[in-house]
Amino acid sequence: MPLSLSSLSFADNAKKHVAITAIVEHPALDQARQGIIDELKDAGFIEGENLTLQFQSAQGNSATAAQIAKKYAGDNPDVAIGIGTPSAQALLASTRTVPIVYTAVTDPVAANLVRSWEATGGNVTGVSDHLPLEPQMDLVKMIIPDVKSIGFVYSPGEVNSTIVLKQLQEILEPQGIKVVAAPAQRTTDISTAVKSLQGRVDVIYTSTDNNVVSAYESMYQAAVQTKIPLIASDTSSSERGAVAALGGDYYGMGRQTGKLVVRILNGEKAGDIASEKPQKTELYVNLKAAQQQGVTLPEEVIKSATKVIE
Structure with a gap:
């Protein structure tokens, strides 16, 4: 049975070959991918001239992610990029020789992509989307000053989320x-x-x-019905219904990731490059969503926002 994939491919005769795979397509991961592509272009790697660029989405399916990774291992690109933990893990399971660059992975050490945040040899490096939880929880307490309980909707099969759940419990329960x-x-x-x-x-x-994140509209609709406000760590989620979001700039993270890819294309080894964390965070607030979910955003939160969605 043929794979059902969202796929783009360019210029078979290019000098360099970069293969990108994402576990799913949603705004944050799409922004990261565009940042990578733009950084490659600015560094002189042009699709159809000196670069073959490939993209395949696993559409949220881990088995499909594994199939894509095996295909990429056989294609032997100059760099394989995994967007999201499951796709990066699938790439590493498929090859120990092709240079792998991950992005949008919360904890690459816990995900067994690298042994530590330092350069540790092997064929993997990348950019994490890890953000300290303390500022996130400070934002929650600013918006809900008398907060006594916080809900956490998560996918139990995604290591990113199980790690965050454990960290939330360690921080909040005391x-x-x-x-x-x-x-x-x-x-x-x-x-x-x-x-x-x-x-x-x-x-x-x-x-x-x-x-x-890929189903945030459903989450937003349920939050409006239940009058439970949503606060997110992904700014694109605020544009899709969270009342506030303190998160990384995924396009900027993509540019940061692209810089690592360029270093590898120019001759550096992935294992000689230390993993990186996001370089900045932004606060988005959504006034309409706040009203619909039964919460009033403090003026100080609105004034400190990078973007206010009316």
Whole structure:
């Protein structure tokens, strides 16, 4: 049975070959991919001239991610890029020789992509989307000052999210704030997971869980129905219904990732390059979503926002 893939390919006769795969397509990951492509272009790697560029999405399916990774290993590109933890893990499982650059991975060490944040040899480097949780929780407490319980909708099969859940519990429970986990194995489970938190939590915090982010509209609709405000760590989620989001600039993260790819294309070894973290964060607020979800955003939060969505 042929793979059902979203695919782009360019210029078979190019001198360099970069193969990109993403676990799913959603705004944050799409912005990261565009940042990579733009950085390559600015560095002189032009599609159709001296670069063959390939892209395939696994459409949220880990088995498909593994198939794409095996195909890429056989193609032997100069660099393979994994956007999202499952795609990066699939690439590493398929090849120990092709240079791999990951992006939008929360904890590359816990995901067994690299042994540490330092350069550790091997064939992997990349840019994490890890953000400290403390500023995120400070934002939650600014918006919901008397918060006693925080809901966390997540995909139990995604290591990024299980790590965040554990960290939330470690940070919040000593403060007397309960973390209520609501697993959602599939995107179709997101709305049910949100509704299961009605009457149990004061707010829902969402991480960069790919399953959740790809179905954020469903989450937003359920949040409006239940009047549970959503606060996110991905700024694109604010544009899709979170009342506020403090997160990394995924396009900028893509540019940062692209710089590592360029270094490898110019002769450096992936294993000689240390993993990196995001260089900046931005705060987005959505006034309409706040009103719909029954919360008033403090003026100080609105004034400090990078972007205010009316």
